[in-house]
Amino acid sequence: RGEAVQLSTFFWNVHWECSMAARGASRSCKRHIGRRFAELARESQAEIVASVELSDTSSQPADLVHFGLDGWTQVNGPCASGDGGDAAALAFAPGWVVQSSGGGCLRHDWDTRAFAVAKVVPPRPVEGCPSLCVVAIHAPHSQITRGHDVVKSVCGEARERCAVAMGDWNVPGHGVGALWAALVGGSSPGRPQPDERSC
Secondary structure, three states: OOOOOOOOEEEEEOOHHHHOOOOOOOOOHHHHHHHHHHHHHHHOOOOEEEEEOOEOOOOOEOOOHHHOOOOOEEEEEEEEEOOEEEEEEEEEOOOOEEEEEEEEEOOOOOOOOEEEEEEEEOOOOEOOEOOEEEEEEEOOOOOOOOOHHHHHHHHOOHHHHOEEEEEEOOOOHHHHHHHHHHHOOOOOOOOOOOOOOOO
């Protein structure tokens, strides 16, 4: 085994009410939250960020660069479903190279949620992983029934041992393994700590 690699990430599910100015949220909510998202990403010195439901429409992620992530590369995961949908996005700091990307819906019904995936080359080599498979997820409240083929197509073998996923899993930590297997496959991750719901 090689040395551990430190990777600073930032994730936030801002929830759709803010982006859509619904249920009491003001029209300026998205602009304020978007700017705060970028501030927190910079303060945490994140190299990769993931947003969920920070969107321009119910299924189109907002432009994170516009909020202050200048020079970053964004990957969108739009999920249009009936009259609604969901949105997830990844963004990579300068120095990261996106080789391929995709995203979409994780189910076919009322419980669908979005994901974004990218195969990337990090700015510093990772032993045994010339590329990383990075996933932003907004997991359904039930099971994942779609998306595995997209992750496999985008990431190829990188998903087997060189994958990183972050987001709103909608389950306590001990439930992440089953969702990971359905979407990413490959080796199961260690159990997230604390063993609590991620949202």
